[in-house]
Amino acid sequence: MSVRLFAGLVVASAMERMGSDSEDAVEAPEPAPTQSIRSPRRQAGDAAAKKRKLWTRIGAAISLLVVGVAIFVLSRTIASLDIGELRAAFAATSSRQIVLGLAFTAMSYLILTGYDALALYQLKLHVPYRTTALGSFASYAVSFTLGFPIFTGGTVRYWIYSRAGVRPGKIASLTVVAGVTFWLGMAVVIGLGLLIEAEPLSEINHLAVNWNRLIGVGVLAAILVYLAWVSARPRRARWQGLNLELPGLGLTLGQMGLGVMDLCCAAGALYMLLPSHAGVDFFTFASVYVFASLLGIVSHAPGGIGVFEATMLKVLPSPSQEALLASLLMFRILYYVIPFVLALALLGANEGGRRWDALRETMNRAQAERDKDA
Numbered sequence: 001m002s003v004r005l006f007a008g009l010v011v012a013s014a015m016e017r018m019g020s021d022s023e024d025a026v027e028a029p030e031p032a033p034t035q036s037i038r039s040p041r042r043q044a045g046d047a048a049a050k051k052r053k054l055w056t057r058i059g060a061a062i063s064l065l066v067v068g069v070a071i072f073v074l075s076r077t078i079a080s081l082d083i084g085e086l087r088a089a090f091a092a093t094s095s096r097q098i099v100l101g102l103a104f105t106a107m108s109y110l111i112l113t114g115y116d117a118l119a120l121y122q123l124k125l126h127v128p129y130r131t132t133a134l135g136s137f138a139s140y141a142v143s144f145t146l147g148f149p150i151f152t153g154g155t156v157r158y159w160i161y162s163r164a165g166v167r168p169g170k171i172a173s174l175t176v177v178a179g180v181t182f183w184l185g186m187a188v189v190i191g192l193g194l195l196i197e198a199e200p201l202s203e204i205n206h207l208a209v210n211w212n213r214l215i216g217v218g219v220l221a222a223i224l225v226y227l228a229w230v231s232a233r234p235r236r237a238r239w240q241g242l243n244l245e246l247p248g249l250g251l252t253l254g255q256m257g258l259g260v261m262d263l264c265c266a267a268g269a270l271y272m273l274l275p276s277h278a279g280v281d282f283f284t285f286a287s288v289y290v291f292a293s294l295l296g297i298v299s300h301a302p303g304g305i306g307v308f309e310a311t312m313l314k315v316l317p318s319p320s321q322e323a324l325l326a327s328l329l330m331f332r333i334l335y336y337v338i339p340f341v342l343a344l345a346l347l348g349a350n351e352g353g354r355r356w357d358a359l360r361e362t363m364n365r366a367q368a369e370r371d372k373d374a
Helices: 003-018 040-079 083-092 095-122 129-146 149-164 168-196 198-205 209-232 249-273 282-299 307-315 321-373
Strands: 236-239 242-245
Touching: 083 321, 095 129, 095 168, 095 249, 095 321, 129 149, 129 321, 149 168, 149 321, 168 198, 168 209, 168 242, 168 249, 168 282, 198 209, 198 282, 209 249, 249 282, 249 321, 282 307, 307 321
Parallel strands: none
Antiparallel strands: 236 242
């Protein structure tokens, strides 16, 4: 028997007991259906979840495509390599090139500490620069090598900054704001490169010169729109459950400046290691470097390994593929491996120092208690 029929029988029985046969009797309202109706907010949330899942799948497909193309390019390049020439190219790298590569690497990581410093200023947090430098350097050195910066870099930052009294939510916000700095710098370099160096880049990306300029203008126009948007009034944005206040015009310009300087120093480290600069000026090279880095990020490969190298081998002119690959491998050592090992050493030393301080404090307290009892 249906719910509606059962309710009608109950109402009729009650009316009979009351002796109410009058025509003016008001009919009992129908009970609400037992099946719950989802609220518009819940429906909107479900739709948003489906959209996020769709974009996640699209992103995964693009990543797999990029990795597949990179593997194809690298496999063909490696198959044609002469190991003897590769060893000779390594041996031909001068001490001056290595020193200059290390110098540009150090400058890049020094500028990266400004990412965290600006983010801390935006979040109104006061942390000693020594802690900021360690948190920034270690987080970037680890995330650049292992990939997945939100998780790897965020974990290192939490380990460092939580001891300075910074709450987890603020650390997550710091990671996001620092990431915005990186992306703003990347957008500026790509936009200016496509606009100013459209002709040489067209020989590399095989797009028409006007198309390169159009894309460059579009990227720079998007940056100008963003600057106008954040300068009009304080803006907030939601990301992964975080409600962030975006930096204003002054700090945003500072972010862009830091991002451009960092990327140029990183590109400079590799540029110093190239066997020959013939046919490629530094600004064109920096644009190619940023584009290759972008593909590496899209691939989600740790440090963009394989994808970055395949892109540079494909588009950069060089006396030989062996010489260019030797430069790329040397760059991996200088910019990724050495900072990664140094970061692990600093984190270990920091943890060892913290534990020693705790042990010494415990020993002093125990000694004080013994002296008191005596």
